[in-house]
Amino acid sequence: MSAGTEERLRRWRLVLGDAGNSDGTGCSLGGTDAAMDRTLEALYGSRGGRNGGKGTSPGGQGRGGERSAGLGGSAPQVARWLGDIRTYFPSSVVQIMQRDAIERLGLSALLLEPEMLEAVEADVHLVGTLLSLNKAMPETSKETARAVVRKVVQELEKKLASRTRATLTGALDRSAKVNRPRHRDIDWDRTIRANLKNYLPEYGTVVPERLIGYGRASQSVKKDVVLCIDQSGSMAASVVYASVFGAVLASMRSIDTRLVVFDTNVVDLTDDLDDPVDVLFGTQLGGGTDINRALAYCQSKISRPAETVVVLISDLYEGGIRDEMLKRVAAMKAAGVQFVTLLALSDEGAPAYDREHASALAALGAPAFACTPDHFPDVMAAAIEKRPLPVPEA
Incomplete structure (x- = not known):
């Protein structure tokens, strides 16, 4: 089997989850791939595989009613899972998985706990979730929540x-038209358009009767x-x-x-x-x-x-x-x-x-x-x- 074929089977195995073995990949995982597979199974373990099936319940019921990996309802367990996905996946993927975990497994309540907030990868969607939980948030979590929100806000402001x-x-500046501008402040585009009636074809030029300039900041x-x-x-x-x-x-x-x-x-x-x-x-x-x-x-x-x-x-x-x-x-x-x-x-x-x-x-x-x-x-x-x-x- 070529290296390219093995890599494709490996990727399909990660996409399909446990269903990959029964659906023909015949690919077993070890080391980092096995750990990555467990983090995916905890969130996307499904009836019929990850690619399009329903998610597991918070209790972690997997394919065919057998118990599979899951996030459960434990904040420490979820915090460990958040650490794992940050280890194995890039930030953009981590944010998507966090969003899916909140939506699929009903983990919003866990975001009210400080240790959870410290573990998450902050993004705009997480901020939206925190704001929706603001009134229910205990005082012990509010300082951490504000720190998470501030981090996202500062990144957005910088961008x-x-x-x-x-x-x-x-x-x-452009909204404040100046009709007697200094040469360096002339808006040539507007000036030419305003004076097209004064075009002299024999000279191939426009004779401007009225100059239009950019307003300077103090004139705006x-x-x-x-x-x-x-x-x-x-x-x-x-x-x-x-x-x-x-x-x-x-x-x-x-x-x-x-x-x-x-x-x-x-x-x-x-x-x-x-x-x-x-x-x-x-x-x-x-x-x-x-x-x-x-x-x-x-x-x-x-x-x-x-x-x-x-x-x-x-x-x-x-x-x-x-x-x-x-x-x-x-x-x-x-x-x-x-x-x-x-x-x-x-x-x-x-x-x-x-x-x-x-x-x-x-x-x-x-x-x-x-x-x-x-x-x-x-x-x-x-x-x-x-x-x-x-x-x-x-």
């Missing part, structure tokens, strides 16, 4: 802050940004990213940022924007949704509509008064507000959302679309400059 500030600073008009975030359970990752972006925007002098979260109640967390961890622990994931009530609050805080961008982050499953919600959006847009609707702000792919409400908003000139964190600065820059929003292709 996202520089580009966001650079992109939005450019947008703020200050913008007001309102982030209105749905904190229903399905929006967990979006809440995390939006809180980080809120803190970044609040750090910019030319942007006055307000952050509002809502379910059936509305909470203004603007005073906590200097620390996104405080913002996140001020949310309460889950519950119903009243978008109309949240927009009514945001609308009441707008004093300069022509210089305001409202960003609604919601899957649009409205539990409030639909017609009033749409009327509020229409009224804000008529007053000059730039209104942005994001169905999700995350890397999770296409979200589930209320298509009827999305279509109604699009008809008002407020298209609703999902947005990745990497794309968010470009969306905000377009809103600030009052350009068409760069809606990603479906």
Whole structure:
């Protein structure tokens, strides 16, 4: 048997679990592979193999009713398993396996224990789970939970802050047109387009009657940004990213940022924007949704509509008064507000959302679309400059 064939059989054996022996691989595992197989079996041991079957119960019942490896309900046992998967798999795979363990085996309650929190590989999804458990979390776990959340937030800020500030600073400068700029501040693209009527074909040139320049930072008009975030359970990752972006925007002098979260109640967390961890622990994931009530609050805080961008982050499953919600959006847009609707702000792919409400908003000139964190600065820059929003292709 060739080395390539042996490697393929080995991989199939790891994918299929114990079913691999009965389904034809005939491959036995030893050493590190056997240990890796045990960590997979603890989570994915299944009727019919790992590739598509149901997961084991927390008690670890495996194929054919026979007891197989499992995580059980013991925090020390789960903590050891978390250590094992970090030994055998890369970080990206570890995060997926942790997420699957929480969903398949119902381990959320164990995250309330400090030793468990210290063992996990922190990511956005884990933060969302911790926030959903916030109210049930014992005091002994809260300090550790905040440390886990802070680690993720700091990593996100490091990744996202520089580009966001650079992109939005450019947008703020360009939004302030200067008609008598110094030579180095001339926006040649806008100047040429504004003076095309003065094109002289015999000379192949444009004679500019009016120069348009970039506004310098000190000349930029200050913008007001309102982030209105749905904190229903399905929006967990979006809440995390939006809180980080809120803190970044609040750090910019030319942007006055307000952050509002809502379910059936509305909470203004603007005073906590200097620390996104405080913002996140001020949310309460889950519950119903009243978008109309949240927009009514945001609308009441707008004093300069022509210089305001409202960003609604919601899957649009409205539990409030639909017609009033749409009327509020229409009224804000008529007053000059730039209104942005994001169905999700995350890397999770296409979200589930209320298509009827999305279509109604699009008809008002407020298209609703999902947005990745990497794309968010470009969306905000377009809103600030009052350009068409760069809606990603479906």
